Amino acid sequence: MSEQLRGAISISDLGVIFNSGGNTLQAVSSATMDVKPGEFVSLIGPSGCGKSTLLNIVAGFVNPTSGNALVDGAAIKGPGSDRGVVFQQYSLFPWLSVRRNVEFGLKMKGIPAAQRVPQARTLLGLAGLLAFENHYPDQLSGGMKQRVGIVRALATSPQVLLMDEPFGALDAQTRVVMQEILTNMWQQFRISVLFVTHDIEESIFLSDKIYVMTARPGRIKAEITVPLPRPRKPEMTYTPEFIGLVQQLKALIREESLAAMGSELKDGGLSGFGMEVGPQGVEKVV
Ligand SMILES: Nc1ncnc2c1ncn2[C@@H]1O[C@H](COP(=O)(O)OP(=O)(O)OP(=O)(O)O)[C@@H](O)[C@H]1O
Numbered sequence: 001m002s003e004q005l006r007g008a009i010s011i012s013d014l015g016v017i018f019n020s021g022g023n024t025l026q027a028v029s030s031a032t033m034d035v036k037p038g039e040f041v042s043l044i045g046p047s048g049c050g051k052s053t054l055l056n057i058v059a060g061f062v063n064p065t066s067g068n069a070l071v072d073g074a075a076i077k078g079p080g081s082d083r084g085v086v087f088q089q090y091s092l093f094p095w096l097s098v099r100r101n102v103e104f105g106l107k108m109k110g111i112p113a114a115q116r117v118p119q120a121r122t123l124l125g126l127a128g129l130l131a132f133e134n135h136y137p138d139q140l141s142g143g144m145k146q147r148v149g150i151v152r153a154l155a156t157s158p159q160v161l162l163m164d165e166p167f168g169a170l171d172a173q174t175r176v177v178m179q180e181i182l183t184n185m186w187q188q189f190r191i192s193v194l195f196v197t198h199d200i201e202e203s204i205f206l207s208d209k210i211y212v213m214t215a216r217p218g219r220i221k222a223e224i225t226v227p228l229p230r231p232r233k234p235e236m237t238y239t240p241e242f243i244g245l246v247q248q249l250k251a252l253i254r255e256e257s258l259a260a261m262g263s264e265l266k267d268g269g270l271s272g273f274g275m276e277v278g279p280q281g282v283e284k285v286v
């Protein structure tokens with residue numbers, strides 16, 4: 001197989017203003033970032049800072065108000081099969097079996113039925129889901145549904161995989177297993193990934209590079225390179241390098257989360273709302 005050098009995302013000086021009900025809201029302001037072909041990049045930042053908006057621009061669901069968003073040097077005109085998307089909510093078709101869900105994108109791409117079945121089965125095998133090919137989404141756990149979602153997004157051979165908090169609805173243990181499955185799958189495909197998450201450890205474990213966004217209007221506050229070797233192993237989360245990165249990112253995010261929550265939480269607000277409660281409890285205070 002020849003080395004593929006596609007899937008470059010380049011965002012420069014990007015601004016997004018939403019107009020709804022007569023109100024305008026600046027969601028993103030002069031954001032500049034890039035994802036190189038085959039790179040795994042995470043985007044983290046406080047709630048409402050514009051992470052999903054940036055990802056939706058790359059997916060082609062939202063148009064920027066100013067600046068440029070390019071994939072492989074071409075302006076993004078709308079959604080396309082070169083970019084696969086996985087959301088937090090499981091977006092499988094409940095009336096289709098697992099294998100038919102995966103085959104769906106292949107069918108849309110015009111791939112004949114005789115090729116669709118073996119392609120879907122190969123991908124399901126990589127994700128450990130072949131035994132469930134004839135199950136329906138209702139019969140699967142959350143982690144399994146999201147694995148099918150990832151397989152489905154990969155089935156059309158996209159150059160870019162866009163993931164918006166894909167493990168956000170899973171319990172902590174399932175989440176850790178899913179992270180390992182995702183890094184293993186990504187190492188085999190070597191496509192570019194733009195991954196949105198709230199979870200600092202998750203972003204470090206998965207990524208080559210992490211962009212930290214400011215509170216809204218979101219700008220890029222910091223670009224952090226993750227120097228941990230591949231393949232990533234769960235034991236790495238105990239290393240001094242990993243812990244150092246967690247601390248660095250926590251400090252950056254904390255500043256922005258405070259900014260996002262507004263002035264009421266600053267100063268005295270963080271030291272117990274400025275109240276002396278004592279052993280009698282809240283009852284005696286209010
Ligand atoms: N279609 C829209 N119309 C109007 N405002 C929008 C629209 N989409 C997003 N916004 C606003 O833009 C801002 C950024 O939203 P966005 O969903 O990108 O944030 P986020 O960083 O993904 O947040 P979270 O971490 O909570 O998912 C928010 O204030 C949101 O209310």
Ligand SMILES: [Mg+2]
Nearest residue numbers: 051052053164
């Ligand atoms: Mg979001």
